[in-house]
Amino acid sequence: MTGVLLALASAVLYGVADVWGGLLSRRADPVAVALLGQAGGLVCSVAAAPAVPSPDVAAGDLAWGALSGAGIGVQYLALAQAGEDSGVWPVAAGRVAAVLAIAPMMCSPGRRLPSGTVGLWSAVNGGLAAAALVCYLLATRQQLVVIAVVLSSLYPVVPVLLGVTALRERLSGTQAAGLAGAGAAVVLLTLAAA
Numbered sequence: 150m151t152g153v154l155l156a157l158a159s160a161v162l163y164g165v166a167d168v169w170g171g172l173l174s175r176r177a178d179p180v181a182v183a184l185l186g187q188a189g190g191l192v193c194s195v196a197a198a199p200a201v202p203s204p205d206v207a208a209g210d211l212a213w214g215a216l217s218g219a220g221i222g223v224q225y226l227a228l229a230q231a232g233e234d235s236g237v238w239p240v241a242a243g244r245v246a247a248v249l250a251i252a253p254m255m256c257s258p259g260r261r262l263p264s265g266t267v268g269l270w271s272a273v274n275g276g277l278a279a280a281a282l283v284c285y286l287l288a289t290r291q292q293l294v295v296i297a298v299v300l301s302s303l304y305p306v307v308p309v310l311l312g313v314t315a316l317r318e319r320l321s322g323t324q325a326a327g328l329a330g331a332g333a334a335v336v337l338l339t340l341a342a343a
Contacts, residue, residue: 152292153342155284156300157335162281164307169274171308177263182271184251185262187218189272190279191244194237197283203236214239217282218246225298228282229289240282244275296338306331 166186173182210231217227217239224243231239254260262268281304288297306328312318320328 150339150342152288152290152297153300153339155288156292156297157303159281159284159288159301160303161307162277162284163301163304164311166274166278166281167304168308168311169270169277173267173271173274177267177271178260180251180254180260181262182267182274184248184255185268185271186275186278187244187247187251189275190282191241191248191275192272193276194241194244194279194283197279198237198241201236201283201287203234203238205232205234206238207232207235210235210239211242214242215246217243218250224282225285225301226294228286229294229297231286233290237283237286240279240286243282244279292342296342300335300338303331303335 170182170186213227213230214235217224219227228239228243255262263271281301285297285301288301309320309324309328313320
């Protein structure tokens with residue numbers, strides 16, 4: 150049951166970070182927001198790593214973590230390959246890879262990092278996304294990867310629900326059916342995992 154809760158926490162944290170990142174990208178260069186977010190995630194994951202036991206961090210675990218920085222499609226499967234004894238260091242390795250992937254884009258003329266609160270909140274938002282990845286990684290260690298992936302992948306539900314509740318957007322019948330299906334999937338997976 151803990152694995153299910155961690156996977157759902159990952160979805161909620163990632164969903165909130167997704168919305169927040171979108172809002173920040175309206176106020177500053179999206180590439181700069183992404184770079185600061187990944188840097189903030191790196192700082193947070195390195196700061197959190199000593200709190201999770203990691204008696205044997207193998208090079209392969211860090212390589213899987215670095216591969217996870219390639220994007221969301223690879224991220225979940227790559228992190229699930231990291232060994233239990235690696236703690237959350239694979240998440241930190243993934244953030245290093247993401248920073249290295251995004252940083253060259255900042256060399257384009259006219260790009261600059263935002264200053265003040267937008268820059269700070271971009272980094273904090275990256276910490277939130279890193280926390281989502283830590284929850285996912287820990288969920289894979291307590292739950293079947295298939296269940297952890299499916300539940301964590303429900304993060305797009307959060308922006309939809311925020312749109313419906315905060316922005317008073319209206320759902321079509323098909324969209325409402327999709328949300329109901331996602332809710333039913335959560336219940337069924339939770340019952341199956343118990």
